[in-house]
Amino acid sequence: MNAVSPDSRLAVLDHSRLKAKSTRNVDGRGNIKVSGVDIEFGHQGARTVAVKQANLEINSGEFVCLLGPSGCGKSTLLNAIAGFVNPTRGELTVDGKTVTEPGPDRGMVFQQHSLFPWKSVQDNVAFGPLMAGASRAEASSVARTFLSLVGLAAFADAYPANLSGGMQQRVGIARALANYPSVLLMDEPFGALDAQTRIMMQENLLEIWREFRNTVVFVTHDIDEAVFLSDRIVVMSASPGRIIADIKVSLPRPREQALLTSPEFMVLKRQCLELIREQTLNAFQQQNKAG
Amino acid sequence: MNMKANAAMATPVSHPADLAPDSHAEATVEAHAPDQTQEQADDVAQAAHARIAARHALMEKSKRYLVRTAALIMAVVFWHLATTHDVNLFVNFEHVPEPLQVGEAFMGELAGSEFYLHIAHSLERIAVAYGLAVVLGVTLGVLMGRSKWAEDIILPYIELLRPIPAVAWIPLAILMLPTEQSSIVFITFLGALFPVVLNTVHGVEQTSGVLVRAARCLGASNRSILWHVIIPGAMPSIVTGLAVAMGVAWFSLLAGEIISGQYGIGYFTWTSYTLIQYPQIIIGMLTIGLLGTLSTLLVRKACSPLLRWQPTGGRV
Ligand SMILES: Nc1ncnc2c1ncn2[C@@H]1O[C@H](COP(=O)(O)OP(=O)(O)O)[C@@H](O)[C@H]1O
Ligand SMILES: [Mg+2]
Numbered sequence: 001m002n003a004v005s006p007d008s009r010l011a012v013l014d015h016s017r018l019k020a021k022s023t024r025n026v027d028g029r030g031n032i033k034v035s036g037v038d039i040e041f042g043h044q045g046a047r048t049v050a051v052k053q054a055n056l057e058i059n060s061g062e063f064v065c066l067l068g069p070s071g072c073g074k075s076t077l078l079n080a081i082a083g084f085v086n087p088t089r090g091e092l093t094v095d096g097k098t099v100t101e102p103g104p105d106r107g108m109v110f111q112q113h114s115l116f117p118w119k120s121v122q123d124n125v126a127f128g129p130l131m132a133g134a135s136r137a138e139a140s141s142v143a144r145t146f147l148s149l150v151g152l153a154a155f156a157d158a159y160p161a162n163l164s165g166g167m168q169q170r171v172g173i174a175r176a177l178a179n180y181p182s183v184l185l186m187d188e189p190f191g192a193l194d195a196q197t198r199i200m201m202q203e204n205l206l207e208i209w210r211e212f213r214n215t216v217v218f219v220t221h222d223i224d225e226a227v228f229l230s231d232r233i234v235v236m237s238a239s240p241g242r243i244i245a246d247i248k249v250s251l252p253r254p255r256e257q258a259l260l261t262s263p264e265f266m267v268l269k270r271q272c273l274e275l276i277r278e279q280t281l282n283a284f285q286q287q288n289k290a291g
Numbered sequence: 292m293n294m295k296a297n298a299a300m301a302t303p304v305s306h307p308a309d310l311a312p313d314s315h316a317e318a319t320v321e322a323h324a325p326d327q328t329q330e331q332a333d334d335v336a337q338a339a340h341a342r343i344a345a346r347h348a349l350m351e352k353s354k355r356y357l358v359r360t361a362a363l364i365m366a367v368v369f370w371h372l373a374t375t376h377d378v379n380l381f382v383n384f385e386h387v388p389e390p391l392q393v394g395e396a397f398m399g400e401l402a403g404s405e406f407y408l409h410i411a412h413s414l415e416r417i418a419v420a421y422g423l424a425v426v427l428g429v430t431l432g433v434l435m436g437r438s439k440w441a442e443d444i445i446l447p448y449i450e451l452l453r454p455i456p457a458v459a460w461i462p463l464a465i466l467m468l469p470t471e472q473s474s475i476v477f478i479t480f481l482g483a484l485f486p487v488v489l490n491t492v493h494g495v496e497q498t499s500g501v502l503v504r505a506a507r508c509l510g511a512s513n514r515s516i517l518w519h520v521i522i523p524g525a526m527p528s529i530v531t532g533l534a535v536a537m538g539v540a541w542f543s544l545l546a547g548e549i550i551s552g553q554y555g556i557g558y559f560t561w562t563s564y565t566l567i568q569y570p571q572i573i574i575g576m577l578t579i580g581l582l583g584t585l586s587t588l589l590v591r592k593a594c595s596p597l598l599r600w601q602p603t604g605g606r607v
Contacts, residue, residue, distance in 0.1 A: 084504060084507075102507040104510035108504070110501055110504075114501045114502065114505045115505075116506075116519065116523070118523040118524070118526070119519075131509055131511045159599075176508070176509075179510065
């Protein structure tokens with residue numbers, strides 16, 4: 001797919017080379033380690049166990065999908081990696097450092113309505129670099145580069161309210177990437193889009209990711225989306241949220257829309273579905289025994 | 292509106308034009324059109340349509356202003372008839388000056404210098420009191436909106452003091468403050484303060500959690516979050532508070548000026564009554580009304596650039 005024009009791609013490569021010089025190289029970074037993590041909300045009496053005994057290792061440059069029914073704790077686990085919630089038990093590290101708070105090394109793309117409505121599209125994207133100490137001019141130049149990357153250079157001066165949902169999400173991706181994060185966290189970023197737009201956004205995301213090769217943790221409840229995007233699918237089951245399967249997706253890249261209807265895709269998807277079904281039943285049985 | 296339509300057209304990312312770095316809305320529309328001539332024809336038709344719509348909107352708007360002006364003229368006509376015929380049906384118009392007398396007296400006031408001095412004094416008091424109320428009100432409001440402690444300490448005072456009308460403050464203000472001028476400014480300030488505080492608190496408490504989290508992820512400090520997320524997010528509510536506060540400032544000022552002071556438009560109105568200069572009462576009242584309206588409009592206009600991002604474009 002011809003999502004990114006050669007010009008904009010060059011521009012981004014120039015920038016990453018620039019950044020690489022200033023020790024912000026993504027290569028080898030973005031290793032996530034989740035060991036024995038429980039996350040609980042509320043106090044005695046009204047306690048919710050959102051994540052139970054999560055163990056997970058994600059390597060630098062991996063594209064991992066967290067897949068599971070809604071309410072199973074995917075967002076909670078992602079928020080823990082982001083540093084918004086602290087694990088009740090267990091340890092969570094990124095590149096060997098325990099996560100205690102959010103930081104620009106972990107960029108996040110939210111489901112919707114996360115752009116600053118009072119900032120122009122360009123100022124939204126420039127916000128991260130500005131916070132990192134870049135000058136106004138530098139930040140604007142980085143912002144323009146990333147807007148070109150997502151194909152929205154012409155909308156730099158528009159306000160988010162004037163953009164469609166899909167365009168807003170592309171700005172959200174540009175904004176998260178403008179900090180050159182070693183980890184990109186995405187919480188159902190295409191969940192509010194129509195099916196047609198969603199497929200285009202998935203392809204577009206893979207195109208962009210090819211330039212960065214940073215670690216991506218992508219939350220979804222859509223199995224097609226998980227198979228299409230990821231190197232690995234981590235499946236979670238509901239109440240309490242635990243990891244019940246870890247599936248390798250070895251479909252070749254680059255992946256394009258046609259893959260969605262190909263026999264390999266179907267085979268893999270069927271295997272995933274069977275595995276998920278089996279593991280879900282297992283989880284239920286264990287729970288019943290325990291209860 | 293045009294922008295919005297184009298944005299909607301550009302949504303599906305399937306078209307190369309959409310993703311090319313310099314693609315703009317027109318390019319995308321072009322890609323959708325079956326052929327060039329058809330598209331050009333569409334463009335012409337669309338432009339004509341837009342022109343007609345704009346003319347229609349303008350006509351509609353002028354018609355509404357015409358009705359408003361007519362309504363005001365009708366009131367003046369009624370006033371004229373009631374005063375020239377000395378109507379006395381419960382409401383007594385016998386001592387009310389006629390519109391023409393008022394107009395004549397108004398011309399007289401405009402020719403002198405005293406009238407302007409009264410206005411200048413009132414404006415000065417408003418400026419000082421309102422300025423203080425805005426600075427302190429927004430600061431307190433942000434503090435209360437961000438900290439439960441601050442809110443629990445300050446809110447009881449506000450709830451208790453807010454219902455006390457400006458006039459009721461006059462005796463205490465005169466006893467406590469060194470000059471008449473400062474008493475009047477204090478009363479005006481107090482009137483303006485409450486709407487600013489309460490609207491700021493309301494705006495700050497509505498801060499979107501997602502936006503704060505997004506800012507944190509981008510490396511923003513608490514201070515940056517305050518400036519870039521919380522205050523801009525509260526701005527629509529703050530602006531409403533500022534406009535309301537301007538109105539309240541004027542009627543608090545008037546209460547103060549009627550009771551004390553040597554200058555000011557409220558003083559002018561009240562002394563006109565004691566001096567039996569009835570047309571001047573009406574001139575004073577209308578001047579107050581006009582100044583209040585104009586200053587509120589000024590506040591809204593001055594703030595509208597801060598709200599340009601809203602779907603309404605921050606128009607007043
Ligand atoms: N801040 C919170 N306080 C209390 N309960 C929460 C909170 N966040 C999530 N939960 C609960 O944790 C569980 C998992 O939620 P979530 O991680 O949002 O699920 P998912 O993203 O998979 O749909 C749900 O039962 C939810 O109600
Ligand atoms: Mg969720």
